[in-house]
Amino acid sequence: MTDVIENTNEKTNLADPKLREMIDPILAANQELPGATMVVLNEIQRTVGYVSPEIQQYVAYRLGVPVSVVHGVVSFYSFFTTQPRGKHTVKFCLGTACYVGGTPQIIEKAKQITGIEPGKTTANGNLTLEVCRCVGACSQAPVVVIDDVIQGRVRPNRFPQLIRSIQEEGKA
């Protein structure tokens, strides 16, 4: 799910000075490069951990590009998140082979046992659910990626067992 951004509400500064301390050097180092928008957003995702609507507006202002351009990049690439990710990330592949192979049923199971939708993080910050495009393991469809480790041929009834250790950790 993507956040709606007001194009007219230009953000000329960031409320959190710590965020500014992290983002301003990234802008200064990259804003003259060709394709600066992508480079800057990548660096912010890597350094800050997310690119919130407020950050998107600030980057657009500083780079002199429309907010819609920045928002378009952040929405298009699943690498970007608009909120901080949890300690653990579970991604559900929605490429064709996985979709046909049963990813929607696995997502339903995941929603039931975690109480959150894809794109969200549990209240304790332990787990984020996401969807992603094909990860190149179609022969093992349906695929779930848990903390960057591919799990193949996942069945909905096997899913709780796959994330049990992550859930236990969240309760500690």
Ligand code: FES
């Ligand atoms: S479609 Fe899921 S790994 Fe290719």
